[in-house]
Amino acid sequence: MTPVLDIQNLSVSYRAPGRVVSAVTDFSLSIAPGERVGLVGESGCGKSSIAMAIMRYLGRNGLVSHGAINYQGQDMAALASEALRQVRGGGIAMVYQDPMAALNPTMTIGAQLIETRLAHGAVSKIQACDDAMAGLADVQLSDTTAIMARYPHQLSGGQLQRVVIAMALLPRPNLLLLDEPTTALDATVEESVVDLIGEISSKYRTALLFISHDLGLVESVCDRVCVMYAGQAVEVGTGVSVFTQPRHPYTDALLQCRPDPLSTGTAPREIPGVISGSHEYGRGCRFAPRCTYFEVGVCDTPDMALSARTNSTSSHMVRCVKQNWTRPTEEIPLFEHIPSQVDKSSSRLMLQVNQLSKTYRDTSLVGFGGARDVVALDGVNLTVHKGEIVAVVGESGSGKSTLAKILMGLELTEDGAVLFEAVDVGALRARNRPRSIRRALQMVFQNPDDTLNPSLRVGTQLRRAIKVLLPDLRRSEVAMRATELLDSVRLSAHVANMWPNELSGGQKQRVAIARAFAGAPDIIVADEPLSALDVSVSAAITLLLKSMQRDHGASLLLISHDLAAVRYLADTVVVLYGGKVMERGPAPAVLASPRHPYTQMLMGACKVDVPKLEPQNANVVVEAGTGCPFVSRCPERIGGLCENTPPPIICLGEEQHEIACHLEAVNRSR
């Protein structure tokens, strides 16, 4: 059988001023009809370049310097423009990361779908319209007529990505390229979209090339996996084989970066070093500088080809000469998970949030589509003790970022109090707070690319933070402290003289953490500090946050949707939905045996055997104060009760584990 796609010895490079940067080297892959192949790797490993090369979308500065790409036996490079147009979209369809950017904001969903159908195949408009509706039904969107008439901005991210997938599938392509299709989506939505992709692929026997940095996703969708490092495929094989018996040290290290969020006590492990630039590739293995099993004279020999795994009947290929390495059994983990074990009764209460509420009023003079107030926080209570790590968990729109902004004085409270050591600072902007409180309460931001001012050198920014927060220090002491801080986040002193754009994402986040610790704070608020980072970098930053928190004796309020990181770091977990606390308690109890249906759903998003829920009615807004905010998505809703009555807060046992749910109350009264 001819493969749908056959890539032979592909090399892709980009011309930069004065040099040529190699992005992909000697990459071969063949995809059979209906086969699902995952392409995994961190950013910069060349996976998107492969997708672009397949579609012949490489920009003016990109070129396929070697090798061939055959689609159903025809050479893609030889296709004339009309034939190429038919293959693009018709034979090979592509789904990108950001669904909002893939759809035209000025056209209705229906018009765009019909246009796509008409562009590929001679059909009547009525037929195209029917196909479009059927396509939407295929991606499990209910009320297809209404969705056809809507504009992209009227749909949620998950719905949009479904529309994009439906659009890609309309011409019945033989191959679907998915480039990080769920990275922009919430964890719960992500899972349902991934399942959908799997179902559709089996229904229409569409082959998939699924590009992702998320090993878990690839594992759940794909038959075969290809792991990439620095432009080369380092390990290829069936999903089971690669993930259970990784034979390349890089694959193994990647898997170690993401411990199972449900198992206790395992720490993520960081991969030492950084990916080298293409000009730095030495002879032999490109992973060698970071490899634990590196051996002089063996790993730096020039010829390093993919070879079949020893003692294996399957087609498991590895690019490693030392593939029979064994992980040292006596290895001591870098950090063991030792919960801070804060004794709440004796330890000092640092921060207390009482009945915090915040509503964003629609203040626009002309309210398009009707002015509507959005409840961001509704009666949230929270305490942080000295040295405690509290994780606030929830999807986007749950109010977690608003909570962080109010704590930091970037937004003001509407109702309720933020007591920092018994001083109410909720109604004070950061500027108006006493300096001692500003010093004590610092923040790490989400996006590493905008956390540092691009116009100031790293050292200038660090010294400024120290000087402002600790004005009593002398000039020399400030400089010394800046160097110490850089050292404590494991950056060398010369980073101080660099500009932010010369740093990688992980390095920027390290500087941001150093800056947050500038004034020896008592509480660090970290708003999604890991979400924009690569897997291995995220592991390293998780470990760094933990060690900094421990060394400085600070408390940490971690806002995250990354349950693996939460599992490793947090002492206490607070689950937020629609601005209300759904469940709270000690991290082991909440994560191991979630009691609230919403927490169960969140956990289900990273574990497969919990029944999945469809967030179909995510847009239903429950009026504040009338009932449980989760009612529209809850599988165990009690009709007539949950919609109208706010759920009671019920304490489960003695462990300060509590949930806000009618279900528990009803069960108990029975």
Added chain:
Amino acid sequence: MGALTNIGAGVVALWIFVALAAPVLAPFDPNALLSPFATPGAPGPDDGTFWLGTDHLGRDILSRIIWGARSVLTYAPVAAFCAYVLGVTMGLAAGYFKGWVDAGLSFVSNAVLAFPVLVLYILVITTIGASALNIVLAVTFASAPGIMRIVRSLVLDLRNRGYVAAAETRGEALWWILFVEILPNARGPLIVDACLRLGYVIITIGVLGFLGLGLPPPDPDWGGMINESRALTLAFPHMTLFPCLAISSLVLGLNLMADGLRKGEVRS
């Protein structure tokens, strides 16, 4: 940087040099009444030559253009700079504070922008009289709203950056946040705009001179030279042509420079 950018920068640099070295370069006193209606190349007094001819009063056109460069390259940058100071301040305030500050400033700037700009100049200058200071004032008044709108839109985006929030949480003063954290990061588009705007201001000063609202005579002023000679254009085209070429070349040079800067901006 392309060849066109370099040509643009070269032309601008040449004019700056001419303005600086005017006393040395100019062959005659720009206001001396020598020999009226001389054609280009005609011999002048003291073995000199009227390279570009003389005007109806007998003043050497080359010398007047050279000295005129000095005045245009003084008043145009000063006027553009004043417009920037006002426009940037307004834009920073509107974009950072939003709310009623933004609404008020935007209303004022829209009202100014809605007024035909030439009528505005004529109104301002005829009311307060023609002088160098008043030209600067008029240009500032008319250009600041446009600058404010650019700055405001940039600030609306930049104020949401993490580093601004970080500065706020450590309690930085307002001026630090506006002028250290925000403004330097808006510099790219603003430098491009400044180049273009300087060109417009030069044209404006020329137009004002042409309308008789420019620098008071007899000091040389390119727009004024065109105005004085326009009735004689058909008989003595050189009197109008050379000042026109002077204005066009300087503005074109600035525009080419702005184009090059913009491309560099997009690439980075």
